[in-house]
Amino acid sequence: MPQLRTRSEQLNRHLRAAPQLFERLRERIIALDLPPGAPLSRVELMAEFGTSVTPIRDALQRLAEEGLVEIYPQHATVVSRIDLAQAAQTQFLRRSIELEIAATLARAADHATFDALRAILARHRAALNDLTEFKRLDMRFHQAMYEAAGVPDLWALVRSRSGHIDRLRALHLPIAGKAKAILRDHGRILDALEARDTAAAQRAVHEHLSGTLTQVAAIAKRHPEYVRQS
Amino acid sequence: MPQLRTRSEQLNRHLRAAPQLFERLRERIIALDLPPGAPLSRVELMAEFGTSVTPIRDALQRLAEEGLVEIYPQHATVVSRIDLAQAAQTQFLRRSIELEIAATLARAADHATFDALRAILARHRAALNDLTEFKRLDMRFHQAMYEAAGVPDLWALVRSRSGHIDRLRALHLPIAGKAKAILRDHGRILDALEARDTAAAQRAVHEHLSGTLTQVAAIAKRHPEYVRQS
DNA sequence: GCTGATGCACTAATGCATTAGCGTCCCGAA
């Protein structure tokens, strides 16, 4: 993780062009506002953001490292198609980490940790009808487990690799009862952790993270132009 | 993972300046040829590699994303100190993934996979006295497991995050019998996988990956100037 | 008269703008 060293760097970070461009483009790609296959013309981006090519190049290179854009040197830069293999590997990654986090917390988490997680879960339950807040607290719950297990950077890692999965989620149809299932899963995980039952906690994590990508086949058929043929 | 699209890109990739600079600098940092704290002056690098600042800037930014250099804007760019917290998190990451890989392979690997792993292990045993080949085959064994489990990109991910650990390894004293312990561990893992004994395979993986960072405290005391004070 | 602090100017290094060079793809003609 690049840390912020000086006070002025903290102030300037949001003034620097390239990171801002990266974030804004990333959001638009993940929201499918920039759909897979869309060309990313540097001259258009120059006009839109009022910068020169250098910050744009930097942002596009970072996006390419996350797999969200593909740069064909000397030819073009386009939004990448959704790579189901990459999405599956990221899901494997996340499941691996969170299973191990569950084992760690079941063994060694203290009361303050459980209190913090319960507090998040309570707020999460209260946000059942506020979709953006619900999503935020969903992530917050997982992030808190990463931090409690001493691996906060791995949360950032998983997030940074989730571009393809996030785009699949954006194509998901809203499923009735999905939110309640999430709350139920989080509650089960927490109960098992507090009971120091490693196996139960891992089962709950496994189940929680297995349901996410059930519709992929249907999505791939509904939007073949969005999915990489491989 | 950025994939190579066109034939000529594959050819030119090794001609492009920035990736070459990145690789060479990375090797020198990991080998401690460029020790923590060493300044990376653009003008010196320009003179040394015969390019302009743009490829150098690209390479340094990629190194910064991997945590191997720290860029203080308008001031300096230096090789980062070894971050023990980051190293521990990377080790957690690797252990998490390989435990899950072990579960996957114990459940579903076929004979061809085991044959391939046994072949690598045999060559590995034969390379007991060739250090560089031994290290190469060590990595090859793990990489083969990632590939067999269907997550080849996660191997690249772990590798790319291993900079701090690799530098710790470079400071390790050679331990008598270390190589034989590695071979024994790999053999145990493979035996358990072939016996479809998930628990035993995971125990073997856990033990194999636990011994790596035993000397950290001693190293931090021997080379305090190399380690980030946190 | 001496010591310490404050302020200003200078140096150095990065981010960004601008420009040149060159490879790739497309399209039309043979």
Place this chain on the structure above:
DNA sequence: TTCGGGACGCTAATGCATTAGTGCATCAGC
């Protein structure tokens, strides 16, 4: 169907603006 020319746009080079750190000079206080 194949080959060549041209447009497109990505990489690299060069120059400029901004900013952090440093050192010296000046001034106030003892």
